[in-house]
Amino acid sequence: MKVVNEVNWMIGGPQGTGVDSSANLFSQACATAGLWIFGKREYHSNIKGKHSYFQVRVSDKPIHSHVDDVHILATFEDSTARLHAHEVVKGGALIYDPTKIMLDDLDLKSGIITLPIDFNTTLRHVAEVTGEEYGKLAIIKNTIAVSASMALLRMDISLMEETLTRIYTGKKAKFVGLNMAAVKKAYEAVDALPDELHAQFPYHLEPKKNTPKRLLINGAQANSLGKLKAGCRYQSYYPISPATDESNYLESHPEYGIAVVQCEDEIAAIDMALGAATTGVRASTATSGPGFCLMAEGLGWGGMNEVPIVLFDYQRGGPSTGLPTRHEQGDLMFAAFGGHGEYPRLVMAPSTIDDHFHLAFESFNYADKFQTPVIILNDKFLTHSLETIPPFKEDHLVIDRGRLATPQELETAIADGKGFPRFRPDAKTVVSPRPYPGQEGSPYWMTGDEHDDYGHITENPETRMKMHEKRMSKYKLMLEQIPEDRQFSLHGDPNADITLVCWGTTYGVLEDALPVLKEKGIKANFLHLRMLVPFPIATEKILKKAKKLVIVENNFGTQLGHLIRMATGIFISSQVVKYTGRPMSLDEIVSSVEKLSKKEIKPEMDPLTGQSIEKVVLTYGL
Amino acid sequence: MVSKLQAPLTVAAYKSDVHNDWCPGCGDFGILQAVQQCCAELALPPWETMVFAGIGCSGKVFNYMSTHGVHTLHGRVLPFAVGAKLANPDLEVVAVGGDGDGYGIGAGHFVHAGRRNVDMAYIVMTNEVYGLTKGQAAPTLGRGQQTKSLPQPNTNDAIQPLALALSSGYTWIGRSYAFDGKHLKEMIKKAIDHKGMALLDVLQPCPTFNDIHTAEWFNKKVKGPGENVMLPRIFNINEAGHDGSVKDPTNFDEVADKQRKAFEMAYYYGDRAPVGLFYEIKLPTYVERMQAQAPLLKKYAPARVPYEDASHLPTTDLSKSYEEFLF
Numbered sequence A: 001m002k003v004v005n006e007v008n009w010m011i012g013g014p015q016g017t018g019v020d021s022s023a024n025l026f027s028q029a030c031a032t033a034g035l036w037i038f039g040k041r042e043y044h045s046n047i048k049g050k051h052s053y054f055q056v057r058v059s060d061k062p063i064h065s066h067v068d069d070v071h072i073l074a075t076f077e078d079s080t081a082r083l084h085a086h087e088v089v090k091g092g093a094l095i096y097d098p099t100k101i102m103l104d105d106l107d108l109k110s111g112i113i114t115l116p117i118d119f120n121t122t123l124r125h126v127a128e129v130t131g132e133e134y135g136k137l138a139i140i141k142n143t144i145a146v147s148a149s150m151a152l153l154r155m156d157i158s159l160m161e162e163t164l165t166r167i168y169t170g171k172k173a174k175f176v177g178l179n180m181a182a183v184k185k186a187y188e189a190v191d192a193l194p195d196e197l198h199a200q201f202p203y204h205l206e207p208k209k210n211t212p213k214r215l216l217i218n219g220a221q222a223n224s225l226g227k228l229k230a231g232c233r234y235q236s237y238y239p240i241s242p243a244t245d246e247s248n249y250l251e252s253h254p255e256y257g258i259a260v261v262q263c264e265d266e267i268a269a270i271d272m273a274l275g276a277a278t279t280g281v282r283a284s285t286a287t288s289g290p291g292f293c294l295m296a297e298g299l300g301w302g303g304m305n306e307v308p309i310v311l312f313d314y315q316r317g318g319p320s321t322g323l324p325t326r327h328e329q330g331d332l333m334f335a336a337f338g339g340h341g342e343y344p345r346l347v348m349a350p351s352t353i354d355d356h357f358h359l360a361f362e363s364f365n366y367a368d369k370f371q372t373p374v375i376i377l378n379d380k381f382l383t384h385s386l387e388t389i390p391p392f393k394e395d396h397l398v399i400d401r402g403r404l405a406t407p408q409e410l411e412t413a414i415a416d417g418k419g420f421p422r423f424r425p426d427a428k429t430v431v432s433p434r435p436y437p438g439q440e441g442s443p444y445w446m447t448g449d450e451h452d453d454y455g456h457i458t459e460n461p462e463t464r465m466k467m468h469e470k471r472m473s474k475y476k477l478m479l480e481q482i483p484e485d486r487q488f489s490l491h492g493d494p495n496a497d498i499t500l501v502c503w504g505t506t507y508g509v510l511e512d513a514l515p516v517l518k519e520k521g522i523k524a525n526f527l528h529l530r531m532l533v534p535f536p537i538a539t540e541k542i543l544k545k546a547k548k549l550v551i552v553e554n555n556f557g558t559q560l561g562h563l564i565r566m567a568t569g570i571f572i573s574s575q576v577v578k579y580t581g582r583p584m585s586l587d588e589i590v591s592s593v594e595k596l597s598k599k600e601i602k603p604e605m606d607p608l609t610g611q612s613i614e615k616v617v618l619t620y621g622l
Numbered sequence B: 001m002v003s004k005l006q007a008p009l010t011v012a013a014y015k016s017d018v019h020n021d022w023c024p025g026c027g028d029f030g031i032l033q034a035v036q037q038c039c040a041e042l043a044l045p046p047w048e049t050m051v052f053a054g055i056g057c058s059g060k061v062f063n064y065m066s067t068h069g070v071h072t073l074h075g076r077v078l079p080f081a082v083g084a085k086l087a088n089p090d091l092e093v094v095a096v097g098g099d100g101d102g103y104g105i106g107a108g109h110f111v112h113a114g115r116r117n118v119d120m121a122y123i124v125m126t127n128e129v130y131g132l133t134k135g136q137a138a139p140t141l142g143r144g145q146q147t148k149s150l151p152q153p154n155t156n157d158a159i160q161p162l163a164l165a166l167s168s169g170y171t172w173i174g175r176s177y178a179f180d181g182k183h184l185k186e187m188i189k190k191a192i193d194h195k196g197m198a199l200l201d202v203l204q205p206c207p208t209f210n211d212i213h214t215a216e217w218f219n220k221k222v223k224g225p226g227e228n229v230m231l232p233r234i235f236n237i238n239e240a241g242h243d244g245s246v247k248d249p250t251n252f253d254e255v256a257d258k259q260r261k262a263f264e265m266a267y268y269y270g271d272r273a274p275v276g277l278f279y280e281i282k283l284p285t286y287v288e289r290m291q292a293q294a295p296l297l298k299k300y301a302p303a304r305v306p307y308e309d310a311s312h313l314p315t316t317d318l319s320k321s322y323e324e325f326l327f
C-alpha cells in the first residue's frame, strides 16, 4: 500500500559531523517540493563527538509535532544505527555503512529494507570525478545519506540540484558540483536495489504544485524577527544555550541598527538593558535558566522603577546546569514569583513558531503600556525546531509606546522646577507619563528604594502604600487591556468529554492530537494559556465547565497546575507530564489521553500537594 | 518651551532640593560639589545628563543632582550606565559609586568596562569602608588595619584599583582627594572630557567609620621614600614630573613605558598619597567600534533608529531577511 507524503525521516551522527546540515538539506528539499515539514533537533551539551540526531516529519498538510515511528533512518557511522534501529517501523528503511556495522548487531524489526552504502568508497569516487582532495570530503557523507533517502522516497534528482544551488551561492557555488557527484552516486546505489525491494517500500514523496510560499524557520529566528519588527534596537546578553541563537541572529543583522552587546555576565546583561531602556530605546535580553536566576535582582529594579523591558527566557532542563541542551517547561514558577518583594510582571509564553514572531512583537507594546518587566518563556524545543509556516501576517501590527510625556507636561515640569513627576499616578491611566532623557524638562530620579512622584527616596508609609498600590494595580490593567484572545484560547468542541490544559509550546502537539483522538472516538478539546501572570481569570468558567480536566506539561510538578489552583481553587489531578528533557510526541499524547479516558491509570499520591492524582509520565525519545 | 538659554546653567542649576543626609565632615560633600561645579563649567544641559550611582552613602549623589539621577543596584552602576550610553551616545553619562560597590561586589563589571572603553567618567569614592552598612572593610582597606567598627583587624589584602584599571584597559586613570576642591574639579572635568572610559578614584575621608585615614591624616606632613624633608602627604604626581599621557597609541614602546610608569605610581609604597593623572591613551570608543560594525548606528543612536511611522505602523522592512526562509 502506497503512503504518499507522510514520512518521518531521521538522521544521526556524532556532533560536529554535519547532522544539522543534512537535516537542513533534507528539509529544504522537501520545502522546495511544496511539502510541509516539522523538524526536531536533539543534541548533547558537547561540541564534537557525542550523539546527536534530527528528525524531520514531512506531510501534505501543515504539521506542528513530531511522531515516534521512523520510516527512514539514515546513518553513516555505527552509533546512530545502534541507538535508533529499533525505532524504524516495519516496511521502513535503514541506510547504513556496511564497513562500520553488521546488521546482526542491530535491534531491527523484520521487513525493513536495508540499503548498504560504503561511504568512504563513495567519497573516493567523488574525489576522482571532481579532482577534489579526498580528505576534504568527509562532510559530503551527509549529502550521500540525504540523497539516498530522497532516491528511496522517489524524489527526482533535479530537486537535489535545485536545493544545493540555493544553499551554495557566491564563493561557495563550486560545492554544488562536488555535492552533485555524491548525489548521483547515491541515486545509483538506490537504483541498483532489486525491483521487489523498491516495491516493498511504501513511502513516497510527491512534489505538491501550487503550495503557497512559506517560511522554513525555527523559533529563535521567528523570535528575533518579531523583535526587530517591534523596533527593539538594544540587546545585551551572556552566552548560554539555547538562548544564544537569538542574540547571534540579531548580531548578524547590523543592517537594522540594533546594538547587540555581549556582557561579562547575566547580571550585567539585564542591568545594561535596563540602563538602555531608561533612554527610551526598546531594550531586551535573552537567557536561559541559570542566567535568568542571576537576573532576579535587576528585574525587581525594573519593576520598582517602572522600566519597560523584555526578558526572553529560553527554558531548558534544570535545576542548576541541568540538561543544558534539552527541553523543559521548568521556569514558570520562577518567572511568576522569582525575586524579593512584590512587583508586577507580565509572563507570557508563545504557542507556535509563528507565535514566537507575534508574541515577541507584542511583548514590547506590553512592556511600554504597563511600564514594567515582561518575561517571555520560550523553550529549547521550538527554539531549535524547524517548521514550514505561512509568512508572518504583518498588516495588523501597531506600535504602542504607552503613556509618554506630552509637550505640555514637559513644559509644566520646566515651570515647576522640581523635576518631572515621573511616578505620579495618573488618575485615568494609572501608569505615569514617561519622558526620555534629552527632552527639555525631562530630568527625574530613579531608585530601587521606595520613592515619591519625582523619584526621591522616601520611607513615608503613606507614600509607600500609594506607590506600591499603583505598581501592583498594573496586574488589573493587564487583565483588562490585553485582549482575551491573546491571553488564552480554547480549541476543539467546547462540549468535549476531556479538556486538555496546557501552556507554551505543547500547543502544536495538542493541535495535531485532536483529530487523531476524534478518529479514536475520544472527544477532547484543549485550553492553551498564553498569558500566565497575571492569571487569565476568564479561563475559570471554561475550567469549571469542563467534564474532565487533564493538565499537560513538560515538567514534574505541573507548574501551571499550581497557578490554576492558586487562582481558582481547581486542582487538576489528571496529569500528563514529561521531564526527560525531551518534548512530547504526537503518539505519546494520543496514547496517554486514551489511557486516561479508559481509566487505566492507578491513582498515586502527589508528593508536592499530598493529593491523589492520576499521572501519566511520558518517557519516549533518546 | 522655555529656551535653553533662559535657564543659566549655574552650579545652583545642578542642585536638587533633596535634604542631604551625609554625616557632617563626610568627604562625599566635596565630591558632590565638585561634580556640580564641573557640570556648570561644562554647561551640560541637565536634561541631557544622566548621573548613575551605586548603592552606599556615595550612591546618594544621584538624588542631590538635578540632572537625571539613577540610583542603581549595589555593584551594578557600570552596566546600567554603559547601557544608557550605548543606547544614546548623545547623552552625557557619568557614573559614581563607593569603593565597595565598584571594586568589591562590582569588580567584574569594573574590569570589563575597561575592555569596552565606553566614553564616560566613573568616579569612585574610596573611603576604605562600607559606609552605609556601618563600616565593614572595603576592598581598599589594608591587611591588619582595624577601622572603628571592625571586630578584628582586616584579614584581606587591599586591591590596587588604579593598577586594576590599567590592566583592564581603562584609557584615563586618575586620582584625587575629596577635600582638594580645585584639583578634584579639574580632574572630574578632564575625566568627563576624555573620549573613553575614565576612572577617577577619589580618596574620601569617612569621619564616622574610618578613624585611620582621616582628613587630619591626609593633611599631615610626612617623608616620602628617599626624601629627607617633611612634605604634604598628598602630592601631585604630575607636578612632580609624571607624564602619563600616551602621545602615539600605535607606538608600542611608548605605551609599554607609560603603562609601566603608571603601574609604579599606582603602587607608590611610601607614606605619601599620590594624586593626579596616572595614565591616558586615545583608543576607539565602544560606540565607534559598534558603528564600524553597524553603519546605520553612525546615522542614528540605537534609541533614535526609526521604527514606526506617524500612525504608529512599524516601518522595519524584514523582506530581505525573509528571503533566506521563503520556500
Ligand SMILES: Cc1ncc(C[n+]2csc(CCOP(=O)(O)OP(=O)(O)O)c2C)c(N)n1
Binding pocket: B054, B055, B056, B057, B058, B059, B074, B097, B098, B099, B100, B101, B102, B125, B127, B129, B130, B131, B132, B133, B138
Ligand atoms: C546585593 C546587595 N548586597 C548588599 C547590600 C547592602 N549594602 C548596601 S551599601 C553596601 C556597601 C556600600 O559600601 P561602598 O560601596 O563602599 O559605599 P559607601 O557607603 O562606603 O559610600 C552594602 C553592602 C545591598 N544593598 N545589595
Ligand code: SF4
Binding pocket: B021, B022, B023, B025, B026, B027, B028, B057, B058, B127, B131, B132, B205, B206, B207, B208, B209
Ligand atoms: S558613614 Fe562615612 S561615608 Fe557614609 S555619610 Fe557618614 S561619613 Fe560619609
Ligand SMILES: [Mg+2]
Binding pocket: B056, B098, B099, B100, B101, B125, B126, B127, B128, B129, B130, B131, B138
Ligand atoms: Mg566605601
